[in-house]
Amino acid sequence: xxxxxxxxxxxxxxxxxxxxxxxxxxxxxxxxxxxxxxxxxxxxxxxxxxxxxxxxxxxxxxxxxxxxxxxxxxxxxxxxxxxxxxxxxxxxxxxxxxxxxxxxxxxxxxxxxxxxxxxxxxxxxxxxxxxxxxxxxxxxxxxxxxxxxxxxxxxxxxxxxxxxxxxxxxxxxxxxxxxxxxxxxxxxxxxxxxxxxxxxxxxxxxxxxxxxxxxxxxxxxxxxxxxxxxxxxxxxxxxxxxxxxxxxxxxxx
Amino acid sequence: xxxxxxxxxxxxxxxxxxxxxxxxxxxxxxxxxxxxxxxxxxxxxxxxxxxxxxxxxxxxxxxxxxxxxxxxxxxxxxxxxxxxxxxxxxxxxxxxxxxxxxxxxxxxxxxxxxxxxxxxxxxxxxxxxxxxxxxxxxxxxxxxxxxxxxxxxxxxxxxxxxxxxxxxxxxxxxxxxxxxxxxxxxxxxxxxxxxxxxxxxxxxxxxxxxxxxxxxxxxxxxxxxxxxxxxxxxxxxxxxxxxxxxxxxxxxxxxxxxxxxxxxxxxxxxxxxxxxxxxxxxxxxxxxxxxxxxxxxxxxxxxxxxxxxxxxxxxxxxxxxxxxxxxxxxxxxxxxxxxxxxxxxxxxxxxxxxxxxxxxxxxxxxxxxxxxxxxxxxxxxxxxxxxxxxxxxxxxxxxxxxxxxxxxxxxxxxxxxxxxxxxxxxxxxxxxxxxxxxxxxxxxxxxxxxxxxxxxxxxxxxxxxxxxxxxxxxxxxxxxxxxxxxxxxxxxxxxxxxxxxxxxxxxxxxxxxxxxxxxxxxxxxxxxxxxxxxxxxxxxx
Numbered sequence: 001x002x003x004x005x006x007x008x009x010x011x012x013x014x015x016x017x018x019x020x021x022x023x024x025x026x027x028x029x030x031x032x033x034x035x036x037x038x039x040x041x042x043x044x045x046x047x048x049x050x051x052x053x054x055x056x057x058x059x060x061x062x063x064x065x066x067x068x069x070x071x072x073x074x075x076x077x078x079x080x081x082x083x084x085x086x087x088x089x090x091x092x093x094x095x096x097x098x099x100x101x102x103x104x105x106x107x108x109x110x111x112x113x114x115x116x117x118x119x120x121x122x123x124x125x126x127x128x129x130x131x132x133x134x135x136x137x138x139x140x141x142x143x144x145x146x147x148x149x150x151x152x153x154x155x156x157x158x159x160x161x162x163x164x165x166x167x168x169x170x171x172x173x174x175x176x177x178x179x180x181x182x183x184x185x186x187x188x189x190x191x192x193x194x195x196x197x198x199x200x201x202x203x204x205x206x207x208x209x210x211x212x213x214x215x216x217x218x219x220x221x222x223x224x225x226x227x228x229x230x231x232x233x234x235x236x237x238x239x240x241x242x243x244x245x246x247x248x249x250x251x252x253x
Numbered sequence: 254x255x256x257x258x259x260x261x262x263x264x265x266x267x268x269x270x271x272x273x274x275x276x277x278x279x280x281x282x283x284x285x286x287x288x289x290x291x292x293x294x295x296x297x298x299x300x301x302x303x304x305x306x307x308x309x310x311x312x313x314x315x316x317x318x319x320x321x322x323x324x325x326x327x328x329x330x331x332x333x334x335x336x337x338x339x340x341x342x343x344x345x346x347x348x349x350x351x352x353x354x355x356x357x358x359x360x361x362x363x364x365x366x367x368x369x370x371x372x373x374x375x376x377x378x379x380x381x382x383x384x385x386x387x388x389x390x391x392x393x394x395x396x397x398x399x400x401x402x403x404x405x406x407x408x409x410x411x412x413x414x415x416x417x418x419x420x421x422x423x424x425x426x427x428x429x430x431x432x433x434x435x436x437x438x439x440x441x442x443x444x445x446x447x448x449x450x451x452x453x454x455x456x457x458x459x460x461x462x463x464x465x466x467x468x469x470x471x472x473x474x475x476x477x478x479x480x481x482x483x484x485x486x487x488x489x490x491x492x493x494x495x496x497x498x499x500x501x502x503x504x505x506x507x508x509x510x511x512x513x514x515x516x517x518x519x520x521x522x523x524x525x526x527x528x529x530x531x532x533x534x535x536x537x538x539x540x541x542x543x544x545x546x547x548x549x550x551x552x553x554x555x556x557x558x559x560x561x562x563x564x565x566x567x568x569x570x571x572x573x574x575x576x577x578x579x580x581x582x583x584x585x586x587x588x589x590x591x592x593x594x595x596x597x598x599x600x601x602x603x604x605x606x607x608x609x610x611x612x613x614x615x616x617x618x619x620x621x622x623x624x625x626x627x628x629x630x631x632x633x634x635x636x637x638x639x640x641x642x643x644x645x646x647x648x649x650x651x652x653x654x655x656x657x658x659x660x661x662x663x664x665x666x667x668x669x670x671x672x673x674x675x676x677x678x679x680x681x682x683x684x685x686x687x688x689x690x691x692x693x694x695x696x697x698x699x700x701x702x703x704x705x706x707x708x709x710x711x712x713x714x715x716x717x718x719x720x721x722x723x724x725x726x727x728x729x730x731x732x733x734x735x736x737x738x739x740x741x742x743x744x745x746x747x748x749x750x751x752x753x754x755x756x757x758x759x760x761x762x763x764x765x766x767x768x769x770x771x772x773x774x775x776x777x778x779x780x781x782x783x784x785x786x787x788x789x790x791x792x793x794x
Contacts, residue, residue, distance in 0.1 A: 061695050088701040098696035102714050102789075111710065112700035120478035157696075164700060 009037025019066035029223040042210040045220030059090040091161030095173040099145035106141040131159040151182030171202035336360040354749035372675035377682025398676035407669035415661035425648040439646035442657035444575035448506035452640035455498020463491040506638040516630040518609040533561040541586040563588035564608035566599040573612040575644035662743035685720035725782040
């Protein structure tokens with residue numbers, strides 16, 4: 001329902017026939033997706049289906065071997081300048097947080113704005129504090145990541161990605177490494193961002209999040225997109241047999 | 254029943270881990286005490302056996318306090334080479350000999366640690382390279398040098414490489430600037446002259462200026478953002494004073510350098526030397542450059558050549574010799590600098606008429622010229638000087654003169670230590686880099702850092718924490734393994750102490766000094782690295 005209401009902007013991510021192999025193993029067998037500005041896409045699928053690999057291709061943490069990926073009008077090629085430009089505009093949040101343990105929380109967040117965007121420290125810190133405030137942990141700014149709980153660390157990681165003012169946010173199973181009681185605090189932040197109109201692509205197992213926030217759900221299996229649907233239809237009236245099997249497995253455990 | 258329960262209580266008390274801990278400590282303390290007392294008793298017994306002669310004092314009495322008095326007497330052995338221009342002659346005391354040797358060891362350790370760090374870092378990174386050739390070359394290097402004894406490597410490098418090199422004559426014929434022969438490596442060096450002091454002030458000003466600009470622009474970047482190109486401005490701020498200083502120092506150097514000219518030669522200054530020499534060879538000034546080749550080819554008789562070329566007398570390795578050498582080289586004419594042990598000897602050669610020109614310190618020439626008045630008419634002529642002169646090694650007589658020099662012994666022990674320790678450090682660096690999780694690099698890339706920023710800001714700071722503790726052990730190994738210098742007869746601390754002990758018969762005193770020296774060296778190295786380690790340590794919950 002949300003999908004109809006939303007005014008969608010221009011194309012932010014365009015993938016055409018994206019293919020990738022790990023040695024002989026064909027991970028991505030031709031992915032075609034277009035994501036428009038302001039859209040929230042949730043990617044579901046069993047483990048090993050290639051959904052994480054796909055999302056990591058979008059900022060070139062993994063290299064695709066065939067097809068085209070165009071992010072905000074720039075095509076991902078081997079040109080390092082294109083890669084850098086795309087990485088500047090794409091924020092990413094990882095399953096394992098990957099905060100820099102030798103830097104304080106504040107330095108984690110200001111590192112890229114200062115070194116990549118070349119902002120002054122003053123401006124970077126002001127922006128960083130605003131984001132830390134937004135994710136609810138401004139009082140932790142002077143601490144080191146090792147001193148925070150998992151949920152707090154993941155929120156710092158979100159603030160770190162947001163501080164670069166990215167046009168697209170990628171989430172790679174952001175809640176999978178968290179204790180149950182901390183999942184909610186991270187999901188709340190993500191919901192808030194979705195409402196703000198951020199373009200989001202999220203790989204997650206949080207069905208509640210997918211149902212309430214997503215504009216579209218992509219269901220991956222064995223390297224292809226098996227079903228692409230609105231969450232309302234996806235969860236209640238899926239088109240594909242494979243989807244029904246998947247849903248029955250995760251909803252009835 | 255009653256007694257039974259007491260015993261079982263006692264036994265269970267005995268198995269209490271707190272009690273067990275105390276028992277273990279008591280046993281440990283007893284073992285240590287016994288060992289120490291055994292050692293002390295052993296040393297005391299040995300001292301007793303050696304007799305009072307070991308502790309003879311100046312006044313003929315005997316006391317433990319005089320254990321080291323023998324060190325004040327003349328060593329009467331030679332030390333083959335000294336470091337940093339230190340003086341030593343065999344009439345110096347044992348103290349002087351071991352101080353010179355200690356400095357030799359310190360030189361090996363400092364050079365060794367620096368070169369090992371460079372090599373190890375390079376190899377560690379190379380082993381992780383995706384380039385097949387680079388990765389495998391470094392893997393083989395590490396495997397070979399980690400799995401063979403250091404002694405073997407040292408002996409191989411010294412006997413099979415350095416001693417198998419060509420002779421001095423062959424080396425001199427095959428190259429112009431760098432000579433590798435079985436007598437070591439001779440290479441060009443820079444010699445600071447008198448006016449270097451003036452230039453040094455400008456260098457200091459330039460460095461301060463560059464630093465200030467670097468810091469100020471850095472603050473500006475922090476405050477206002479953007480980039481200020483400080484990596485360009487700071488070197489520029491250093492270069493300008495360097496250039497100005499060079500000319501100021503050269504101008505201020507007037508009169509620093511003089512030469513004493515034998516008036517009979519007809520030379521009145523640097524300007525007319527080419528004419529004088531050209532007349533001697535009966536050729537045009539423009540042809541002077543080719544004379545040497547003619548002499549080598551036999552077209553000019555060797556004796557005529559040697560008499561007719563410009564002969565200069567100077568003290569070996571003096572800055573005056575380097576200075577005149579630079580000036581004469583620019584004139585492109587046949588000349589030789591007869592370099593002798595000291596200025597007195599050079600002056601004697603000059604007064605005997607063996608050379609046209611004498612160079613030495615100004616004061617020396619001025620005072621010595623007076624003694625010449627009866628035998629030889631001479632005049633003092635000023636010659637230019639620049640703050641630094643390039644000194645080239647050249648074959649004179651049976652050895653090279655001028656330039657810098659590294660003996661085969663020093664080179665062999667240094668290279669062996671660096672290659673061996675470098676292999677270990679390479680593994681330490683590799684482990685350190687691999688200890689930083691892949692996720693760190695991914696996060697760094699994902700926020701848009703460039704590859705060099707990723708290494709500098711994320712990977713290296715974290716890798717250093719893992720690298721430093723084992724790196725410290727490797728530095729300590731290098732310092733202590735330098736005692737293997739004895740095998741190639743390089744006079745390091747251990748070699749000279751060994752000779753001292755043999756010659757004086759004072760084994761215990763010698764061993765004690767050796768322990769103190771290497772212990773201090775090791776403690777200084779560890780203290781420095783521990784300090785650095787606490788700086789890069791990680792804060793955790």
